[in-house]
Amino acid sequence: MTRLPVLALILAGSALALPAAAQDTAVEGEKINQVIVYGNDKCEQSSPDEIVVCNRLPETERYRVPQMFRGGSVLDPRNQAWANKVVALERVGRFGTDSCSPTGLGGFTGCTQALVAGAKAERQAADKTDWQTMIADERAKRIAGIDAASDNVEAAVVAEEKALQERQRRAAELEARGGAPADTAGDPDATPLPVPPPR
Incomplete structure (x- = not known):
């Protein structure tokens, strides 16, 4: 009777700790x-104020219960599909060639196929999504894009400053020679203000 309240407190404490752990990876804002x-x-594209990270699963997983709610290991016999259990029952009485059993003629054969099938099942069971790495990669792409954009802006500002200095230099030369006023001499697009007619 006393175990239930203690278990409830442990579960409540772990539920409260999950959002804090998720926030540790995010940069402020x-x-x-x-x-x-x-x-x-x-997959949606990332926007300037949001990073979108997509985990692609096969089409066969679309309508299945999510992996985290299936419980236990995929290799646990309780989580095996009935078809796999039937195959296992068929192997119980199998002996001889390609059976990988100590009985029957050629019972030693077939062990390699069994090892390969077991290794493949373990690899598929251990295939998990690494969200942290995917988020870090997406963040690095975003920072690279921001750096490239800032480099372009910096180059445009430097070019504009050089053009302005050149215009000012030409205007000063024209003014020194007694040409047009300094405010319109260096700018070929500038037009003089209209003179109002006499009254």
Whole structure:
């Protein structure tokens, strides 16, 4: 009877700790959207105020219960599909060639195929999404884009400053020679103000 309140307190404490752990990875003022897409679905593009990270799963996972709610390991016999259990039952009485059993003629054969199938099942079971790495990659792409944009702006500002200095130099030369006024001499597009007619 006393175990239930203690278990409830532990679960409540762990539930409160999850949002804090998720916030540790985000930069202040940065919004991160983690999306799961299936098959050939389109992944949203990141916007200037939001990083979108997509995890692509096969089309067969679209209508399944999410992996985190399936419980336990995929290799746990309780989580195996009935078809796999039937195959396992078929192997119980199998012996001889390609059976990988100590009984029957050629029972030693077939062990390599069994090892390969087991390794493939373990690899598929251990295939997990690394959201942290995906977010870091997306953040690096965004920073590279911001750096490139700032370099372009800086180059435009430097070019504009050089053009302004050149115009001022030409205007000073014209004014020194007694030409047009300094405010319009260096700018070929500048037009003189109209003179009002006499009264």
